[in-house]
Amino acid sequence: MTVYVVLIEDRHSDVGVEIFLDASRAIEYAENIALEYSSYPDDIEVVKSEGRLYHAIYAGDSDAVTVISKEVHE
Numbered sequence: 001m002t003v004y005v006v007l008i009e010d011r012h013s014d015v016g017v018e019i020f021l022d023a024s025r026a027i028e029y030a031e032n033i034a035l036e037y038s039s040y041p042d043d044i045e046v047v048k049s050e051g052r053l054y055h056a057i058y059a060g061d062s063d064a065v066t067v068i069s070k071e072v073h074e
Contacts, residue, residue: 004053006030007066010037023069027054030065034058037065 004026008016020026031054034044038058045057054067 001072002069003072005068005070006033007068008033008037009066010063011060012063023053023067026067030054030056030067033065037063 004020004023006016006018006020006026006029008018010016018026018029020029034056035041035058038044040059043058047055047057049055052066052068055064056066057064
């Protein structure tokens with residue numbers, strides 16, 4: 001089974017982790033987090049990279065939200 005993991009890395013708090021069974025719902029959640037946490041929504045930078053379904057930097061150089069897929073093993 002594949003799960004979709006949303007990682008919220010904000011320098012003002014501990015790393016947050018949310019798990020979804022649907023990729024599109026995970027990405028939508030991550031997009032909303034980036035908008036909610038950003039002081040300047042126009043400055044959100046979505047970065048394409050291998051291994052990530054979604055990655056957005058929403059403040060400075062380090063505050064970001066990422067979506068990855070992982071296989072759950074029995």
